[in-house]
Amino acid sequence: MTARVVMTNTAIPLAAEAEEAFAGLDVGFEMLDAGSPEDLVRITRDADAVITLAEPFTREVLVQLPRCRSVTRFGIGVDNVDLAAATAQGIWVTNVPDANYREVAVHTIALALSVTRKIGFLNRSMHETGHASLALARGTRRPDEQTFGLVGLGRIGRRVATMAQAIGYRVIAADPFTTEESGVELVSFDEVVARSDILSLHVPLTGETRDLVDAGVIERMRDGAVLINVSRGGLVDDAALGRALRAGKLAGAGIDAYVGEPAPLPESSPLRGLEQVLLTPHSAHYSEESFAEIKTKALADVARVLRGERPAYPVNEIPVTESR
Structure with missing residues (x-):
């Protein structure tokens, strides 16, 4: 069965990098904008993994994602993700803490x-x-x-x-x-x-x-x-x-x-x-090098989870045998 991966923001082009990161995996990658919590649920309800920029993955959203195995933050801070709710759902939360x-x-x-x-x-x-x-x-x-x-x-x-x-x-x-x-x-x-x-x-x-x-x-x-x-x-x-x-x-x-x-x-x-x-517009993290590194590392962790492996940058702990 094809795994569905959704990036919940279209501001950051990731298609080319995703194709490379998911080579050898049966993965469909999409980039969609979520303007509201309802939109967020609608576009991720059947996703196996999501990548988020700042969209709010609250408890109310997470409990409606029965297939989701991981929520990956495109950056460092994970204050937009309810960690306790994700852990209770068996969902890995990952970030990229060392790229920028x-x-x-x-x-x-x-x-x-x-x-x-x-x-x-x-x-x-x-x-x-x-x-x-x-x-x-x-x-x-x-x-x-x-x-x-x-x-x-x-x-x-x-x-x-x-x-x-x-x-x-x-x-x-x-x-x-x-x-x-x-x-x-x-x-x-x-x-x-x-x-x-x-x-x-x-x-x-x-x-x-x-x-x-x-x-x-x-x-x-x-x-x-x-x-x-x-x-x-x-x-x-x-x-x-x-x-x-x-x-x-x-x-x-x-x-x-x-x-x-x-x-x-x-x-x-x-x-x-x-x-x-x-x-400044939350641009402290940016350089050409850091941006490329975040893309690579974020997508690599999604691929690890889809293969049933432990991610390299977990924010919470999910036993690999129980991750979905």
Whole structure:
């Protein structure tokens, strides 16, 4: 019986790569858009495996997929998949955690340097007038005199730490799951918030981390500090961040993730229009190399599951003998 594999978003071309990945298997591959949970169920109800960009595989959706063996996230974060429900259904959940961590780390440093060195202000003035007063750069400081704080010291956080140290920053980090000696001073979350000149977020979005940086946390940050978020939009209370930026409590922010992706950042966003905020469209992960690697690894794990094998990048645990 032909196995049916569905990519639930047509924004990323995968047909050629899928043909290569599924060579030798009896697989039919389709790319379809799901505009609603009802659409998602309709196009995946008889799928043996699905690949998702950001579509919500909730419990209500998953229980209606009797043939599904795996849900593969095209990227790192799996906050759009109900892991407990998938596990209960005997469905593998996989991601690609190691294809773009270098790109995300570079983007983190690029945002931090661009905000702290006032690149946006200087660039705009040069384009508009051909000149930029050094007054626009007021507040710029040497990295050697600043503390770069990380919330999360996983693969991306460690890479950022190495790069920040090479530039000259003092690096501290809060991560309750890390005890290894990494050359980074490990501190509590409250301490990293209080001590950091640049506070950078590198944690997944979960029930525990949603609105991790709220009004109370922002109030405890150093006056004139900068916030960087390249992880998930739900980690930050954007309204509280906007108020702090307008009031001058914080000097700026670099934001690559926002609530509601992949829909456009709405005009009502409290961050749009603020000159001290650099906004990018969740592009931190992207390079030609990382994109190709994600495609290859995501499809390879789908093929492994269809062959009855354990995936290379499981997020949950399903006994192979019980996977369908």
